Amino acid sequence: MLGHARAHRAAHISQLRHARPPGPVVRLPHMRVDLVAPPPADLPSGNNATARRWAAILRELGHRPRLRWDDAPGDADLLIALHAVKTRRALLAFRRAHPDRPAVVALTGTDIYGRRNLAPALDAATFIVALQPRALTALSRAHRVKARVIFQSAEPPRALPAKPSREFRVAVVGHLRAVKDPLRTALAVRELPEDSRIVVRHAGRALSESFARRARAEMDRNPRYRWLGELTPGRVRRLIASSHLVAITSLAEGSCNVLSEALAAHTPVVATRIPGLMGTLGAHYPGYFRPRDTRKLTRLLRRAEGDAAFYRQLAAACRRATPLVDPRRERAAWRALLAELAARRP
Structure with a gap:
C-alpha cells in the first residue's frame, strides 16, 4: 500500500512538472488584488521579485494589483500573501475583516522547509500556491487539496551575449x-x-x-x-x-x-x-x-x-x-487559479 502511494505521488509530481500550460478560460471580473510580501520593501529579495512579477501578470489579466509590506487587512477583493509565516498577520487580519473574500498563500523555502507552524496561515487560505511540485509533499492531505503549482518564470534574453573565451x-x-x-x-x-x-x-x-x-x-x-x-x-x-x-x-x-x-x-x-x-x-x-x-x-x-x-x-x-x-506558462497558471476563485464566488 505504501509503495503504491509513493508511486502514485511520484507520477502525480511528474505530471505536474511536464503538463502543458492550462488552456484559455473565460474572461474574469476585474479584481483589486493586494500582494503582501515580507519587509523591507527596498530589498531586491526573491519574494519581492516574485511579488512584482505576479503584479505584472495580474495587471495583464485585467486586475488592479497593489504591493504591500504591512500587516493591515486592507480592502482588496483578493489577498495574495508571499511567505506563510512572515505575512501571516496580514493574512489573518484580512480573513477576519473579510471572511467572504478569498486569500492565497504562496509558500517559500524558509517557511515550508523551516519547520515552522504553518497551520494557521494554510488553514485560512482559500488556495495555496507552491512554486514547484515537491513542495506538495511537505503539506498535509487537507492542505494539499488546496494547493496549486505555479512555476516561477523568467523572460529569455533578447540576445545571448558571448561567453568569455579566456576564462x-x-x-x-x-x-x-x-x-x-x-x-x-x-x-x-x-x-x-x-x-x-x-x-x-x-x-x-x-x-x-x-x-x-x-x-x-x-x-x-x-x-x-x-x-x-x-x-x-x-x-x-x-x-x-x-x-x-x-x-x-x-x-x-x-x-x-x-x-x-x-x-x-x-x-x-x-x-x-x-x-x-x-x-x-x-x-x-x-x-x-x-x-x-x-x-x-x-x-x-x-x-x-x-x-x-x-x-x-x-x-x-x-x-x-x-x-x-516560460512566462506564458506562469500567466496561464494564474489565469486558471483566478478562474477557480471566480467559480467559487456566490
Whole structure:
C-alpha cells in the first residue's frame, strides 16, 4: 500500500512538472488584488521579485494589483500573501475583516522547509500556491487539496551575449545571508590547479557587516573570486547569460528565481540537492551536490570546465526544464487559479 502511494505521488509530481500550460478560460471580473510580501520593501529579495512579477501578470489579466509590506487587512477583493509565516498577520487580519473574500498563500523555502507552524496561515487560505511540485509533499492531505503549482518564470534574453573565451566564468547570484551559503563557491575554487580558467563572479547585497567582511577577506586571499555587490536586475541577467555556469548553493529554497533566470538564458547550473531545486530540475539532474559539500562542488566545477561531454549533459538537462519557466506558462497558471476563485464566488 505504501509503495503504491509513493508511486502514485511520484507520477502525480511528474505530471505536474511536464503538463502543458492550462488552456484559455473565460474572461474574469476585474479584481483589486493586494500582494503582501515580507519587509523591507527596498530589498531586491526573491519574494519581492516574485511579488512584482505576479503584479505584472495580474495587471495583464485585467486586475488592479497593489504591493504591500504591512500587516493591515486592507480592502482588496483578493489577498495574495508571499511567505506563510512572515505575512501571516496580514493574512489573518484580512480573513477576519473579510471572511467572504478569498486569500492565497504562496509558500517559500524558509517557511515550508523551516519547520515552522504553518497551520494557521494554510488553514485560512482559500488556495495555496507552491512554486514547484515537491513542495506538495511537505503539506498535509487537507492542505494539499488546496494547493496549486505555479512555476516561477523568467523572460529569455533578447540576445545571448558571448561567453568569455579566456576564462570559465561561474556566476553566483544571491544576497549574502546564511541560508544561501553564499561563499561556498568561493571556497570550492580556492585549491584549483593553476591551469584552471575558473573565476567566480558573485552578485548580491551583504545583509550583515559580518558577511561583507568575509566577502572582502575572501577576495583578498582568493584571486578567482570577486564580489560585485548588489547589481540591478538587468546587470544580473547579463551576468547570468554571459557566464558558462551558475552555482546555486542554497540550504533551503521554496523555488529559486535565479534558477529560472539561468534556464531562460540557457546557462547550465550546478545546484544543491534540495527539494526546492529538484522540483524544477528533476531527481536525476547530473549537476547536484549535497549542501555544504565543498569537495563535490569543486569536482563538479572542474568537470564542467574540462569535460565537454559533461557540460553538454548539463546544458541538455537544463533545456529540458526550460519550458517550466516560460512566462506564458506562469500567466496561464494564474489565469486558471483566478478562474477557480471566480467559480467559487456566490
